[in-house]
Amino acid sequence: MLAFTRSPVVQFAASGLLAMAVICGIAFVLIRETGTDEAIRDAERTTTLVGQGVVRPALTPEVLASQGKEFEDFKALMRDRVLRDETLVRVKIWTADGRVVYSNADQQIGTRHPLGEDELEVFRTGDVVAELSDLDGDENVLERRLNRRLLEVYLPLRPDGTEPVLFEAYQDFDAISSSGREIWLAFAPALFGGLLLLQLVNLPLAHSLVARLRRAQKDRETLLRRALDASQTERRLIAADLHDGVVQDLVGVSYALAAHAETLNGHGDRAASAALTEGAAKTRDSVRALRSLLVNIYPPSLHRAGLAAAVGDLATTHSARGLRMRVAVADDLNLDERTEQLLFRVAQESLRNVQKHADADHAEVTVRCEGDHVVMEITDDGRGFEPAALEGAYEDGHLGLRALEDLVADADGRLEVRSTGGGGTTVRVEVPR
Numbered sequence: 273m274l275a276f277t278r279s280p281v282v283q284f285a286a287s288g289l290l291a292m293a294v295i296c297g298i299a300f301v302l303i304r305e306t307g308t309d310e311a312i313r314d315a316e317r318t319t320t321l322v323g324q325g326v327v328r329p330a331l332t333p334e335v336l337a338s339q340g341k342e343f344e345d346f347k348a349l350m351r352d353r354v355l356r357d358e359t360l361v362r363v364k365i366w367t368a369d370g371r372v373v374y375s376n377a378d379q380q381i382g383t384r385h386p387l388g389e390d391e392l393e394v395f396r397t398g399d400v401v402a403e404l405s406d407l408d409g410d411e412n413v414l415e416r417r418l419n420r421r422l423l424e425v426y427l428p429l430r431p432d433g434t435e436p437v438l439f440e441a442y443q444d445f446d447a448i449s450s451s452g453r454e455i456w457l458a459f460a461p462a463l464f465g466g467l468l469l470l471q472l473v474n475l476p477l478a479h480s481l482v483a484r485l486r487r488a489q490k491d492r493e494t495l496l497r498r499a500l501d502a503s504q505t506e507r508r509l510i511a512a513d514l515h516d517g518v519v520q521d522l523v524g525v526s527y528a529l530a531a532h533a534e535t536l537n538g539h540g541d542r543a544a545s546a547a548l549t550e551g552a553a554k555t556r557d558s559v560r561a562l563r564s565l566l567v568n569i570y571p572p573s574l575h576r577a578g579l580a581a582a583v584g585d586l587a588t589t590h591s592a593r594g595l596r597m598r599v600a601v602a603d604d605l606n607l608d609e610r611t612e613q614l615l616f617r618v619a620q621e622s623l624r625n626v627q628k629h630a631d632a633d634h635a636e637v638t639v640r641c642e643g644d645h646v647v648m649e650i651t652d653d654g655r656g657f658e659p660a661a662l663e664g665a666y667e668d669g670h671l672g673l674r675a676l677e678d679l680v681a682d683a684d685g686r687l688e689v690r691s692t693g694g695g696g697t698t699v700r701v702e703v704p705r
Contacts, residue, residue, distance in 0.1 A: 288471045315448060319425040331434065333433075336373055347374070359444050362375065362442035372411075387438075395438065400426065405424040415442060530549065583616065598636040615648050618680070622650040623635060637649075642702070648701045649700045656695045684704055686701070688700045
């Protein structure tokens, strides 16, 4: 039986929103990283276009010497056509021996710094390279003062008739990262809106499925109660028919046999008298067995004398079959008819299992009050079983306890079966009083 401790639709909606948040978070990271990578590639392409299209044609020997009118014109060219890009914070041109030919920070022009392995590798391969600068070198003193993360893009240039130089552009990395965020923000409404629309479409379906499940559960419980009531009615009718019919007939037969035995004994036919006496005794044994069976089928004392008497009759029946019984039922139970019937069914099924499967010598039934609940425990000293064995029994069609679990749960109670191999078994049921 399913217990809905909270609305399944609310749970579905909450799990859907959580899934949306996870998907949006993953999408944010992936799109941002993709956007940042694309922005870095765009920075490489832009640096290549500027370097090859604007800077390289203007690199004359006088410019590379960092002096003269041509150098001043080159500085104006860089200021007007290259440094207009707001993301560029520094531009440098290096010779292979580490001299700064040009920088938009004039104090850096003409200084020398040994080129790192990365810069030398660019000279060797001719590839454009972009990387996040660590700004730890002496050549980056001014850049460190900017207190920004900078992306360095290196491009080797080969001016006509001169030695190759290295064109280096420093760009604001946060501005480049913002491009990734802008891409994410462009996709976010469509992504979030689509997921939200999917969630809203699924909610009515989830509500419909839950309603159908609850109706099916209610119908099942109704059928189960009707089956139980029909079973009880049929048991009562069978018990009445046996008691008023077969049992009474057998009692009459036993009396008749006993009377005939006395008559024959008086006439000296001792053999026939002994046979009739034995037949009368066996008939009385059959009557006792049938009466024990009647207790199992329908306890006549359950509603007349209470649960204690009915469980006592049940224990007597099992005692006659060799199982030593102890019954302890509290006096202050004050249970309604349905609860008494339910507890008796649990005791009946549990003791039947003990007798049939447990190979036990002793069993005990206790019933007591705990606050607003009544607790019944049926314990035995049998061989017990592992929990997996109980599930296997359910799968094989042995549904006695499973049906009782549903009935107990329907009464807002709980049924537990605790057992270990070789350690006996305890069946515990707790229901409201």
